[in-house]
Amino acid sequence: MFWKDKIVLVTGHTGFKGSWLCIYLLELGAKVIGYSLDSKNEKDNYNLSNLKDRIIDIKGDIRDFNKLSEVFKKYNPDIVFHLAAQPLVIESYKNPHETYETNVMGTLNVLEGMKTISKKSVGIIITTDKCYENKEQLWGYRENDTLGGYDLYSSSKACCEILVNSYRNSFFNEDKYNEHQKSISTVRAGNVIGGGDWSEHRLIPDFIKAFESNEKVIIRSPKSIRPWQHVIEPLNGYLLLAEKTYENPLKFAGAYNFGPDTNEIMTVESLGNKISKYLGTNNLIKIEEDNSFYETKLLLLDNSKSKIELGWRPVLKTDEVINFTIDWYKNYIYEDVYEICKKQIQEYTFIKEKRMNIFN
DSSP: OTTTTOEEEEETTTSHHHHHHHHHHHHHTOEEEEEEOOOSOTTSHHHHTTGGGTSEEEEOOTTOHHHHHHHHHHHOOSEEEEOOSOOOHHHHHHOHHHHHIIIIIHHHHHHHHHHTOOSOEEEEEEOOGGGBOOOOOSSOBOTTSOBOOSSHHHHHHHHHHHHHHHHHHHTSOGGGHHHHOEEEEEEEEOOEEOTTOOOTTOHHHHHHHHHHTTOOEEESOTTOEEOOEETHHHHHHHHHHHHHHHHSHHHHOSEEEEOOOGGGOEEHHHHHHHHHHHHTOSOOEEEOOOOSSOOOSBOOBOOHHIIIIIOOOOOOOHHHHHHHHHHHHHHTTTSOHHHHHHHHHHHHHHHHHHHHHHHO
16 A cells, blocks of 8 residues: 555645645555644644644744754655645735745745655645636636736745746756656645635635524625535545656656536535535525625636546535535534544545546
8 A cells, every 4th residue: 555654744734625634644554744833723623633643743834944844854754745825815915925925935945845855755735726827718727827826825826836846947857856856746726625624714614604603604706616626636636646656756747737527616606505505504695795805706627637647537526525514514513523534535435436437
């Protein structure tokens, strides 16, 4: 089994995606080191799944180059997943300096850390679907499309993509692979949802908070279209990419999109109505459109490269995505959260294997 006893460093492990990735890795048998700031909410998936007692848990700022460097030198990881980031568009308008320092300089620190690894290693740098120059087009963006970013968050992630490519050329050039033995990829995922996310200004947490407090969810951009997917879907892609790259580093390093098929995309309002139905209420939404700051209305990803080159594909239908998500929030108070996540990963794996046989 590939992941058994692999030393894996996950930055941003206290975050929503990072915590799910750690659980996924633990179930695969990896030895996980987490490096991140403290979680922001006591009900975060990281806290409720008690991850701090299951992994090597290191609290630190991704901008702290000296501390991060010591982690790289001490643990000498086989695989690095870099998720630590300032992840919100609205927050980037409020705090441009922090956004760029965290997202760009933090990524630079990780890349510098990888230079110190004294063996074969793979780096997977998580950016975003918003790194493209968004032209509101009706077809999905491909990995070789123009990078851009209207808002500060999106542009910071586009900068990360350029930065990684520069390091790939300058320090991890494939022509000198036998010398450095490093292979780095970037991954761009759509809007991920799932249990354990309590972040501000995100659709699912807003719905759950409103439902638990018997209030309404204010929807400010109801017609916006996003590539919604359950968090396990792209994580499965990241793991597959890391495994294939480790085994064949000169073939797979590059940029990859992980998003749903176009027949599964929907508007914010449509998703909100489905969530309301699953929560057992039809009166949870209040629409108040807000144009005080710019955010893209239409954003689609082309996942062809990941399908063709990696053999990855999204397997969950929209209703299954919502069911997985709402099931977590309905049960987190009463059940062991780590076990909830574990069971959902197992269920996803079962569905994936069953449907991949059909696809193949």
